Amino acid sequence: MAVCVAVIAKENYPLYIRSTPTENQLKFHYTVHTSLDVVDEKISAMGKAVMDQRELYLGLLYPTEDYKVYGYVTNSKVKFVMVVDSSNTSLRDNEIRSMFRKLHNSYTDVMCNPFYNPGDPIQSRAFDNTVTSMMVPAC
Amino acid sequence: MEGAGPGDTGNGDGEPVVVCTMENKPIVTWAGDQNVFYAVFPILTQQLPREPMEWRRAYGRAPKMIHLESHFVQFKEELLPKEGNKALLTFPFLHIYWTDCCDTEVYKAATKDDITKWQNALRAHSTTDWLIVVVESEAKKKNKTNILPRTSIADKIRSDFCNKQSDRCMVLVDPLKDTSRSQESWSLFLAKLRTLLLTSFTRNLGHFEDEMRTLREKRTEPGWSFCDYFMVQEELAFVFEMLQQFEDALVQYDELDALFSQYVLNFGAGDGANWLSSFCQPVRSWDGLALRKPIDMEKRDLIQRRQANLLELRSYLFSRQCTLLLFLQRPWEVANRALELLHNCVQELKLLEVSVPPGALDCWVFLSCLEVLQRIEGCCERAQIEANVCHTVGLWSYATEKLQSLGSLCGLVCEKGPCSEDLQRTVDLLAGLGAERAETANTAHSPYKKLQEALSSEEAFEKHYLELCHATIEMYNSIGRSRSAKLVGKDLADFYMKKSCPQKAEPFLQSALSMYQSEGWELPLTHTRKQLAECQRQLGQTEPYLRTCSLLAADVNLSQEERQLFCQEILKFAAKNSGSTESLVCLPLGSFAQLTSLSFEPPNAVVHVGGSLTMELTLLSLMPEPLQLDHISGHFHYNLDRNSYRKTAEWLTRHKPASGTIFFQAEGPLGARGTSPTPELSEMHEKSPSEGGLVSAGVICRNVHVLLRPPDSQSSSSLDRQTSVTVKEGANTLKCHNVTLQPGLNHLTFHTQAQESGTYTLRQLVASIGEVQLKLPHIYPIVQYDVYTQDPQLKVEPQSECLLAGIPQSVKFTVTTGHYTIKTGDTLQLSNTESMPILLGAGTTAAIYRNSQGEASERSLSIQRSEKVTSICLPPTPPYHILEFELDVVCLLPEAGHLLNGELPRRGRDQPDALSSNTTEQRVTVDCPWSIYSTIISLSFQLPLRAQHTLLSSGTRKYIQVCVENTCEFQFQLSESSLSSTRDLKFRPLHRAGSQDLQSQQCLFFIWEVTWCPDLPPSLPCHFSVSFYPVPSPNPCGHLQPFTYLFHLEHFYTLYTVRAEISPPPDAQFCKTGALCSLEVCITRLCDSLENDKEETLTDCNGYSSAQLFYQVADGGSNWAVCGRSSGVVMMPVKEGACHTLHMEVMPLFAGFLPYPDVRLFRYLPHHSHSQQLDADSWIENDSVSVEDPCELGSGRAQSRGLISPGATGASVEHKGLPMPRLQPFHPGQISNGSLGRQILVVPSTDDHVLEVNVT
Structure with missing residues (x-):
């Protein structure tokens, strides 16, 4: 499944970023950060198009040799970025989509927490569990 | 294409077929008369593609308009496909037989046989797509006369060969002539030809597809080969390409893919x-x-021979897709697909566990990237490429990445240069490239040449790598992907670092660093910063290096060891003792320690001059180990703002918040900086110093400068802001020496003694460790303390809400010492006022506070009193203290004072305001030891009681009533009331003796009967006094003075009695409404002329001295109607017992007990008693105007004081030039009205059904 999941604030700083512990964390940070370029591009292209911003899923942001980076943006411009291993071919677009939706739901729960201050790093355990469930292999 | 002549049939071997699909056209064979065909051929090839034809297709595929072209070859039997041959490209789709035979004989002799042979050959291969064309020409027809028009050759052919398909035979009339008939036949022919071609396509392709699908379905069978299938489906793609249906062709390849x-x-x-x-x-x-x-073709052959490896298959497949996409004008899709393909290939090789020599794949990818880019460049314009950089930049970046990894693999990046092992590897890699392909051999910058060159030497590699890097960065920047550009820049920096060119690496690292910082990405930030530190170390940039070290030492993302390492770097530098100040390095303190809070003692941060002040700092040290600071100092900015009201001592002590501790917002987690700060709002109340001046209230936002900062400047954190405010070494510095900052929280305390008054603002915090100076250049929120000086002040204010006269009350004296020190023997000299003595209590004590509400200490106070002054001996008090004590004072009641002076009471008639406000003001002059000027203190007292008297008469008997009103809020008890007069008047109290309570705002009445001796003076002073004390707390009763009231009695004897009598009409028992009754008024003189009645004007009449009296009957309640004259003048002899009776008629207007009408008497002073003469009667007749005025005068002011001049009336009348007699009212008591208060019963008239009740 996903090897790295990140939630990025509207202002492009990370609210949450987690990657598989076996691999170099730094590399994923760089990857996710770089993917914001494409996210920005897609968002601005979306803005230019129709005002119908229902579609939150941005699709494949950019592929690298080893990973595929997918993006998703909420209506409040909080970005979700998911890095998937390229060798993991069993993941279809639809599955990525549903993973994002799950992530979004969990994020919404975090935001609903009255003790959570929007803009702070996410430390919710429930959110963490959701991410964990996406990062372990499905089989 | 144009060169494809009809004779171009030389591919009879068929093997190998030159598959060059663009040049291919569907094959159509011709047979029959060569000359006929050659004549028509040019027009045919030109006309056939001119009009598009709609191609309807099977399987629900969308119909397409298609322009048909054909390649005409002469019919040979070998051309017909053998059974099982699936080649589509060489498949003849249509066979046409041409003839211009117009002679039946000739037809029968030769043509028919020829056609039959042709048909048999076709039938043998079960080909159904054929056409016979008969070319007719007028010229030929004319020569032959035996032509039967009805049965033409065409008809014959139709009947012979097209037994059911008569349309398989077309007639072309005069094809070379430009007649309408010819054109018509051409267009018919062309339409037929196109239709037949399409029909053939549809059928044959459909057939082919069916077979292909069948083949695909067999793919699970053991012997199935992808390569074979590939060839089959590619054949289909070729045909679509041949038909210029590139979309369909691409679909075939995509399916294969x-x-x-x-x-x-x-x-x-x-x-x-x-x-x-x-x-x-x-x-x-x-x-x-x-x-x-x-x-x-090479790769295609390999595939066909099942010898291709994965890369070869993929390469071939992509090259085909690329070709088709370029035909479709979609170069950007090529770029995108290429990147996908390259990634995919790398993955697939891994998946299939194909063994690849190290670096080989990198070479392949690098070459492929450049190949794709060059191919796209070759078919697009420059502007177009620049506009679509976003599609190609991925390939650039990928190529850069691959070249970089090749470089490091082959030892081209490291400083030493490649070793022999590296060189061997390079040779192997270059060998794998093979020879350069023929088509690029002449191109200067082919990918092959580039790679070969790049791997040949370090310099060449550097050149190519830099070229690629810069191109990539530029492209990324041009499309706004700055993050990607920075990442490539960082790779480049890495490269430079490896090449030992730190000066070139530094700008890339710096720009990447600033981006990670502004966007709050911690790990990349730390990583980049570490790289930068190494770079700066190599560059020898001491200060930036140390600054970076300090940030790294504080970085929690690093391990403790690493942090200590960086910390040691700084300490090592600090320990270097060069001694010169120039080598002093200034670093931001914020990266070492955070200022978390600061507090002052006293907590409100306000001290007087000379007072001591303590400032406690809390610093959160971020260092991994203890830091020994030589000293740490706070620099204050001094600002003297003397004019501002805010800087006065009162304002400061009162308004400054006493909480004392200021908390500083931490620089916080990196990410949180992106959010905008919350506004800090606070209330503002301000009162201008002058009393009753403007008062304003509002809300202030304290951090407007933060909120309104433009967003881009916000990103530059204060940590890195390089503002070089010079440290002002001055007197306003607080210092701490030899401080050790432990990791975590540290508390530092600074002491100082306030010097000059003013405001001191903490601007900077500076610490020094050897050669290193740590500076916090800005401190926010603002930290400041105020130092004030204060002039000594005396304030006197009542303890209670208001002061009451006559009652001892305490007054609070407050001495604010300010800068003055009260020494032993300093006294306050109070001038004594007679009306307000100061009561000396026993053992008065004074409380001494510090200004800032410290604990109080009690000191005794001695008060001495001399005749003129009361001096209060103040206890010694240090400066900036408050001395408070209370004194009891009593304000004597003003009446008593006046009486003592023997003055007329109510002298204040000219001060009616003072009376009505009921207060009295006392001024005390105080001489203070600190000033040569006297202070005047004004205290106002409220009079608690007010008295009024009334003289009451009953016949000749006289009574005095005194009304005492309580005007203040307190309750009093009154006792010992007494009334006394100087002489022969005697008073007999009729009221109750003993004490009585008097509530607030109530009145208490006292009444006395007066008896007197004869021969009294005209004015008799009377003195009323009553003791009072407040009821709830009658403590210092002894000092209370009685309340006194002084008034004068004048003319109180009764001169006349007036009696009125109303009698009903003689025939009635009672008065009736509406019936006239008689009113008899009897005026009787009770005494002889009096000595003291000199002012009475007497006239001589009938031997008696007489007084003229003016009477008036008036009914205030409109109960009576006076009939006839209601007023008149009578002469009264001044003699005891003299009586005068008047008769008048009155009519009651209401029924019931009606009060008698008023009878009023005035002295009548004829005008001749003045200088003017006037007829009395004329004035009397004029009564309606004149009588009222004296009445009013009499009733309004009679009781208050003696003689009344007609004043305004007389003046106004005289003004009109009419001299008038005057009326003078009697003093109260001089007339006794015997019928005052009498009532008479009036019954309603008999025929009155309405009972009127009138209550008066």
Whole structure:
């Protein structure tokens, strides 16, 4: 499944970023950060198009040799970025989509927490569990 | 294409077919008369593609408009496909037989046989797509006369060969002539030809597709080979390409692509197909994609021979897709697909576990990237490419990445240069490239040449790598992907660092660093910063290096060891003792320690001059180990703001918040900086110093400068802001020496003694460790303390809400010492006022506070009193203290004072305001020891009681009533009331003796009967006094003075009695409403002329001295109507017992007990008593105007004081030039009205049904 999941604030700083512990964390940070370029591009292209911003899923942001980076943006411009291993071919677009939706739901729960201050790093355990469930292999 | 003549039939061998699809056209054979065909051929090839034809297709595919072209070849039997041959390209789609035979004989002799032979050949191959064309020409017809018009050759042919398909025979009339008939036949022919061609396509392709599908369905069978299938489906693609249906052709390749990908995936999932093993051969050649030829026959052959490996298959497939996409004008899709393909290939090789020599794949990818880019460049314009950089930049970046890894693999990046092992590897890699392809051999910058050159030497590698890097960065920047650009820049910096060029690496690292910082990405930030530190160290940039070290030492993302290492770097530098101040390095304190809070003692941060002040700082040290500071100092900015009201001592002590501790917002987690700060709002109340001046209230935002900062400047954190405010070494510095900052929280205390008054603002915090100076250049929120000086002040204010006269009350004296020190023997000299003595209590004590509400201490106070002054001996008090004590004072009641002076009471008639406000003001002059000027203190007292008297008469008997009103809020008890007069008047109290309570705002009445001796003076002073004390707390009763009231009695004897009598009409028992009754008024003189009644004007009449009296009957309640004259003048002899009776008629207007009408008497002073003469009667007749005025005068002011001049009336009348007699009212008591208060019963008239009740 996903090897790295990140939630990025509207202002492009990370609210949450987690990657598989076996691999170099730094590399994923760089990857996710770089993917914001494409996210920005897609968002601005979306803005230019129709005002119908229902579609939150941005699709494949950019592929690298080893990973595929997918993006998703909420209506409040909080970005979700998911890095998937390229060798993991069993993941279809639809599955990525549903993973994002799950992530979004969990994020919404975090935001609903009255003790959570929007803009702070996410430390919710429930959110963490959701991410964990996406990062372990499905089989 | 144009060169394809009809004779171009020389591919009889068929093997190998030159598959060059663009030049291919569907094959149509011709047979029959060569001359006829050659004549028509040019027009035919020109006309056929002119009009498009709609191609309806099977399987629900959308119909297409298609322009048809054909390649005409002479019919040979070998051309017809043999059974099982699936080649479509060489398949003849249509066979046409041409003849211009117009002679039946000739037809029968030769043509028919020829056609039959042709038909048999076709039938043998079960080909149904044929056409026979008969070319007719007028010229030929004219020569032959035996032509039967009805049965033409065409009809014959139709009947002979087209037994059911008569349309398989067309007639072309005069094809070379430009007649309408000819044109018509041409267009008919062309339409037929197109239709037949399409029909043939549809049928044959459909057939082919069916077979292909069948083949595909067999793919699970053991012997199935992808390569074979590939060839079959590619054939279809070729045909579509030939028909210029590139979209359809591309679909064939995409299907092949998907099928292959699926097999590879399945292989990865453990479901391997046998045929895949051929693709798993080790990769031996990595020459990259070849996109310049439309078809790479070499690779195609390899596939056909089942010898291609994965890369070769992919390369071939992509080259075909690329060709088709370029035909479709979609170069950007090529770029995107290329990147996908390259990634995919790398993955697939991994998945299939194909053995690839190290670096080979990098070579392949690098070459492929450049090949794709060059291919796109070759078919697009420059502007177009620049506009679509976003599609190609991925390839650039990928190529850069690959070149970089090749560089490091081959030892071209490191400083030492490649070793022999590296060189061997390079040679192997170059060998795998093979020879350069023919088509690029002449190109200067072919990918092949580039790679070869780059791997040849370090310099060449650097040149190529830099070129690629810069191009990539530039492209990324141009499309706004700055993050990607920075990442490539960082790679470049890495490269420079490896090449030992830190000066070139630094700007890239700096820009990347600032971006990670502004966007709050901690790990990349730390990583980049570490790289930068190394770079700066190599560059020898001491200060930036140390600054970076300090940030790294504080970085929690690093391990403790690493942090200590960086910390040691700083300490090592600090320990270096060069001694000169120039080598002093200034670093931001904020990266070492955070200022978390600061507090002052006293907590409100306000001290007087000379007072001591303590400032406690809390610093959170971020260092991994203790830090020994030589000193730490706070620099204050001094500002003297003397004029501002805010800087006065009162304002400061009162308004400054006493909480004392200021908390500083931490620089916080990196991310949180992106959010805008919350506004800090606070209330503002301000009162101008002058009393009753403006008062304003509002809300202030304290951090407007933060909120309104433009967003881009916000990103530059204060940590890195390089503002060089010079440290002002001055007197306003607080210092702490030898401080050790432990990791975590540290508390530092600074002491100082306030010097000059003013405001001190903490601007900077500076610490020093050897050669290193740590500075906090800005401190926010503002930290400041105020120092004030204060002039000594005396304030006197009542303890209670208001002061009451006559009652001892305490007054609070407050001495604010300010800068003055009260020494032993300093006294306050109070001038004594007679009306307000100061009561000396026993053992008065004073409380001494510090200004800032410290604990109080009690000191005794001695008060001495002399005749003129009361001096209060103040206890010694240090400066800036408050001395408070209370004194009891009593304000004597003003009446008593006046009486003592023997003055007339109510002298204040000219001060009616003072009376009505009922207060009295006392001024005390105080001489203070600190000033040569006297202070005047004004205290106002309220009079608690007010008295009024009334003289009451009953016949000749006289009574005095005194009304005492309580005007203040307190309750009093009154006792010992007494009334006394100087002389022969005697008073007999009629009220109750003993004490009585008097509530607030109530009145108490006292009444006395007066008896007197004869021969009294005209004015008799009377003195009323009553003791009072407040009821709830009658403590110092002894000092209370009685309340006194002084008034004068004048003319109180009764001169006349007036009696009125109303009697009903003689025939009635009672008065009736509406019936006239008689009123008899009897005026009787009770005494002789009096000595003291000199002012009475007497006239001589009938031997008696007489007084003229003016009477008036008036009914205030409108109960009576006076009939006839209601007023008049009578002469009264001044003699005891003299009586005068008047008769008048009155009519009651209401029924019931009616009060008698008023009878009023005035002295009548005829005008001749003045200088003017006037007829009395004329004035009397004029009564309606004149009588009222004296009445009013009399009633309004009679009781208050003696003589009344007609004043305004007389003046106004005289003003009109009418001199008038005057009326003078009697003093109260001089007239006794015997019928006052009498009532008479009036019954209603008999026929009155309405009972009127009138209550008065």
